[in-house]
Amino acid sequence: MKKLKFIIYLTIFTSITTLAFSETTVSPEINFIFNTLLFLLAGLFVMFMAAGFCMLESGLVTSKSVAVICAKNIGLFSIAGIMFWAMGYNLAYGIPEGGFIGTFSSWSDSSKLEIGYSDGSDWFFQMVFCATTASIVSGTMAERVKLWPFFLFTAILTGIIYPIQMGWVWGGGWLAEKGFSDFAGSTLVHSCGGSAALAGVILLGSRLGRFKNGYIKPMKPFAASSIPLATLGVFILWMGWFGFNGGSQLAMGTLDDSISVSTIFINTNLAACGGVLIAAAITRLVWGKTDVVQMLNGAIAGLVSITAGPDTPSPIQAILIGGVGGVIVVYGTHLLSKFKIDDVVGAIPAHLFAGIWGTLIVPFTNTEVSFLSQFIGIIFINIFVFLNSYVVWAAMKKTIGIRLSAKAEKTGTDIAEVGVIAYSIRD
Amino acid sequence: MKKLKFIIYLTIFTSITTLAFSETTVSPEINFIFNTLLFLLAGLFVMFMAAGFCMLESGLVTSKSVAVICAKNIGLFSIAGIMFWAMGYNLAYGIPEGGFIGTFSSWSDSSKLEIGYSDGSDWFFQMVFCATTASIVSGTMAERVKLWPFFLFTAILTGIIYPIQMGWVWGGGWLAEKGFSDFAGSTLVHSCGGSAALAGVILLGSRLGRFKNGYIKPMKPFAASSIPLATLGVFILWMGWFGFNGGSQLAMGTLDDSISVSTIFINTNLAACGGVLIAAAITRLVWGKTDVVQMLNGAIAGLVSITAGPDTPSPIQAILIGGVGGVIVVYGTHLLSKFKIDDVVGAIPAHLFAGIWGTLIVPFTNTEVSFLSQFIGIIFINIFVFLNSYVVWAAMKKTIGIRLSAKAEKTGTDIAEVGVIAYSIRD
């Protein structure tokens, strides 16, 4: 009888223990679903960043070059989608440990419970990052670059250049081995896009009449076509950035992951706040007017700055990191003008310069990362992207040409390239 | 002692087995929450497609008919929301097995764990599909249709016509029994909207002066009011389509469902990419200019084409299906012009024609579906929707009138109907 009692107690105890244990864990299948959901949802918000870039650029270029911006942005997103499937993904992830370059084979789904997420959802998430890189290039070269050479460059950037350097870090390549850390892509996405744009714009040259009398405040004929569309673009980017940084946690199926994603949301937001307010304050104090375009670029610079390490800073550190981003974008814009580099929308200061800053500052809040490895990564990636982009743009310049005729530029790229007027509101 | 040992081993073994089993399953409640979450979130993105249609149409019509487009789009979404609650949902789902028509009773929530999702979330998801159908009609008839007759038609379409044919398939009606397959609604939503628009536009007639000298490239006074707004609209639709197709998996609480949703995301995206690039290439090669409006419609046509079966194609098949959609929209637009049918935004080629293509091609990637059943479904649904819409539009034409006066059309529908100017930017 005593034995039976013992057995019954044992059974009950085991049952409760089992239950308790099953209550405090997340089963692999549920974890799989949460992770997949994170990739798909975050990816969806990042996908919408393509619309954000399109609106920002449409709003900031002059009204006779807006429809081409629209064609470029929907076109580049389509090209990125196909190229990243055809080769990009495998080039980035088919990389041998510590290696330099992956395979060229086309992507195929191999979802399994053990992986912890649906392969397809990861592909989607990575694809929209690749497309974001291409979006960055578009604005800098606006108003005089030819449409189809731009598309060709986009195909090479999203199919080859971006994936190779991305694989160096997120694909477990040599820079990952060196300890280089770039959480969501201050360098891998934003500086990469900025370096590609810089290479292109140097070969392309500035718009006609842009630097006639040295640097002048943007004015007609270089006035922004629509400030509200540009602002909408930045709000869309800001929203998308929660997916960009939050999704880069790569997991949502545990307590710790969900807490980390929350921290990332807060830091992402505070960095953007810092960037906006610093840009507003500087332009008001130094130039007398609160420059709304610099506030918009301040938001982006703040967001780019926090992207390399959004999980480790405290709130005050996030505000500071983003705030410095705001300083960088304001003075970076002036610096570029001094060198007579005509970056129409300010993408180089906002993405390349702030991306360098954000990546460099990671060890300040993350003790596991060294300044040296960050420095190495920044140098190698930017040189790699710049040189390869330069070669591609130069080859196209020699052959098919990359710049519209002076006549077409004066008439406006919209009439020349897509044959429509972007705003017909005077009927 | 040996027995006791055995018992202890047995208990431990059972405990581990129990735990292992509980780890690899999703409990009904968690499954319920995931499914409900999918319906609500996907529905939310589809809801936002109403804004996408509104921007696309606002951007593509001439500037004196934009405010009415805004009134129509926010009005139709409101009408659809109320009509689908008052009768549509029950008409679609209160259908006896294999039957033709449901009950007219008003919807009431009956959420239970056994159903596997919250009834309310499903209602929301289905409602936004119904509203999407109504959105499609709006653009075709722009610039000359009367506002309130359009609202009356919307009430009949969303309360009666759409739900009846939708119930034939998704409500388990006679077409479902025949094996007709339309995963997310290439026919049930997009062709349905397109057929309703076609019936209306035939009775309405073309805009004054539209076909004076045969078909001419869109030009003043038929120039698009804002290409960037139209582009924004397409990006919003593209984003919403992930909810549209992804949510149509109807479940997210298992490993397989989450993998399937991922596949759907990829195929949806690749089809849109195909549609954009084919439309860009054709217009560039054939007409010399890269037609940005056709790129936008190419995206939509690609998306509509994949909607009937986004879960089964391989990536390359998805690109092809969407690419053919791009061909269809470009040449479909010209075909309509030849017949002097004045579809202001190209909704008939993008939604009706591409919808037929997408539905027909399902057996190509899904061996469980036959071409015959697809053909039957396409024919019956489009004839049903076209005839009923024709009768309603004709009845209104005879009585209250559906077309504005020539004077009002010349002044612009905005002044005539809503009494404001859409863009007042010359102060």
Add this chain to the structure above:
Amino acid sequence: MKKLKFIIYLTIFTSITTLAFSETTVSPEINFIFNTLLFLLAGLFVMFMAAGFCMLESGLVTSKSVAVICAKNIGLFSIAGIMFWAMGYNLAYGIPEGGFIGTFSSWSDSSKLEIGYSDGSDWFFQMVFCATTASIVSGTMAERVKLWPFFLFTAILTGIIYPIQMGWVWGGGWLAEKGFSDFAGSTLVHSCGGSAALAGVILLGSRLGRFKNGYIKPMKPFAASSIPLATLGVFILWMGWFGFNGGSQLAMGTLDDSISVSTIFINTNLAACGGVLIAAAITRLVWGKTDVVQMLNGAIAGLVSITAGPDTPSPIQAILIGGVGGVIVVYGTHLLSKFKIDDVVGAIPAHLFAGIWGTLIVPFTNTEVSFLSQFIGIIFINIFVFLNSYVVWAAMKKTIGIRLSAKAEKTGTDIAEVGVIAYSIRD
């Protein structure tokens, strides 16, 4: 042998029971993840409402005051983000039970499994509500308020005024003890913003020439700059409102919570539908034209009306509650004009008046709430916000000034404050 059999049966039975039990519950960790996911996702959609307000206001003001609206909206969102971190959150939640005011200490994360959600995700969700309140103020005072005094007021509103009154209810303060119920903030957010705007606009005065000949229908020079942007803004707000109201369920990790969120989605949508259609019908029947701007404000008023209690009404009740909101916004706009209060975008009728209505009507569908407690809450909160806002605006008026010079107002706030033209589309 019999004993052994019994033991084996017992073990199997226990195992199945354990399993069955674990299947019908959600473990604390999974619950934690679902709740955190709800806060983050809903917060993300509410965050995007900042873009909605920006577009609505940009579209409704005249074209020479649009760029300042953009600067104000991106600036206020940034200020709210920092101020709510620096003091707002603790002021709202660091309140002793039944008390009046919290601590001023800065927020710090203390996420634990027992709390049931990530603290950071809750902070993010509450922050975007605070920012929404500030957004409401912006539109009313457009076209003549100085930018930086507006920013200073925003800092005080989001850092002190909003959090104190919010803590009275959601922080467990004295109004919560009194039984005042405001589910998602008809009063705490919308009336609060509206009262702050009312105080400001009384001290600011109307635009030059606005009430020259008594009230007149909006016309040049007070024509809306872009109806489609305003409409886009409302669609964005409508979408965001699902996050606003749905997220206010504060939990998504149980069957009942997920059903409740679904109900909230449906009622939120139906109330907006009611508001739109009633505003359309009234303006058409009474003034002859279907006023699209009133339809937009009708949507907002419908949404504000349902916000105090979106979980308890039946669908028909939700339509009625929102519909009355539509009546209120149309006649409220005229009432304000009679008192020569110049609310540029109609934020006071849509947010303050409809907010009062929505809060008052809660007991109609929720028997646990009394009309008296609702009345007390409405009175005290609106007086508190109005008086404090009045003091702040008055103090600024005496010192730094809150109104631009007549010359700057005539030239346009854009040139005066931010030095750009919002729409440059005549090149």
